[in-house]
Amino acid sequence: MVALDIDGTLLRWIDGTGTSHEEITPAVHDAVRRAQEAGAHVVLASGRSPDGMTGVADLLGLATEDSPxxxxxxxxxxxxxxxxxxxxxxxxxxxxxxxxxxLTEHPQALVAVEERGRGYRVNRHFPMGELSGEMILSEVESMVAEPVSRVIIRDPEATVEDFVALAGRLGLHGTDYVVGWTAWLDLAPVGVSKASGLQVVCRELGVAEGDVLAIGDGRNDIEMLTWAGRGVAMGQAVEEVREAADAVTATVDDDGAAVEMSRWWPA
Known part of the structure; x- marks a missing residue:
């Protein structure tokens, strides 16, 4: 099985933003196709909402009605x-x-909760391109009144270092968290990560974790990279992600995901 992060792994970052180009390079597209044709299960694993991932599956040509x-x-x-x-x-x-x-420490922060099928409920609008779908203005209290699968907290006025320190300082008991490339904090249920989600897929497919190749570039990929039989960090990943991986490939701008997949499924 091949587990692939999306932003910064399959898709190239737009310089100076927290968004990526919704384009798959020919090298990456062909490498994914070769892996799939050789019999590997290709699984997308991202921090994106479900609605933000289907278009990437379509770009890669991964799925059909007969083989979702x-x-x-x-x-x-x-x-x-x-x-x-x-x-x-x-x-x-x-x-x-x-x-x-x-919010006690960052009262000006933006908050988002997924509204499946539409987009996100937000307390204020996020920067353009950072969220997929519609942004539905809501009060924070109503957004988290019921259990949720994920909360995004974003402060455009803060730095990633501010949020790393904040998460460590607060502890956030009962909740897991991941800090993104910017002052972006993902809150999730305890014990939930890309690795735990991929374990669900492995059980369904009868694949052992030792037979998984995982490729990613962000802090939210660390559990996935350490869990997989072979975890590979993208070349532009921060040091803590690179240290968690078994190997480091080329950067996303140099088609690092294709470089790694081509080791196993050459052209």
Missing amino acids: VWVVASNGAVVFRYPPMQVVHEETFDARAAVAAV
Whole structure:
């Protein structure tokens, strides 16, 4: 099985932003096709919401109605098959205390909760391109009144270092968290990660974790890279991600995912 992160792994970052180009290079497309044709299960694993991942599956040509693809979304909290979208597994948690703790220190922060099929409920609009789908203005209290699978907290005025320190300082008991490339914090149920979502897929497919190749570039990929039989960090990944991996490939701008897959499924 091949587990692939999306942004910064399959898709190239847009310089100076937290968004990526929705384009697959020919090298990456061909490498994915070769792996699939050789019999490997190709699984997308991302922090994106489910609705933000189906278009990438379409770009790669991964799925058909007769053979839907497995997808791990929301940093492992949601596992689904596509097409059509069929949620197979979902983890939720009570996010009220963690959100309140973060907002006490960053009262100006933006908060988002997925509204499946539409986009996100947000307390204020996020920068253009950072969220997929519609942004539905809501009060924070109503957004987290019921258990949720994931909460995004974003402060455009802060730095990634601010959020790394914040998460470590607060502890966020009962909640797991991942800090992104910017001042972006993903809150999730305890024990939920891309690795836990991929374990669900492995059980369904009868694949051992030792037979998984995982490729990613972000802090939310660390559990996946250490769990997989072979975890590979993209060349532009921060040092803590590179240290968690078994190997480091080329950067996303140099088609690092294709370079790694071509080791096993050459052209």
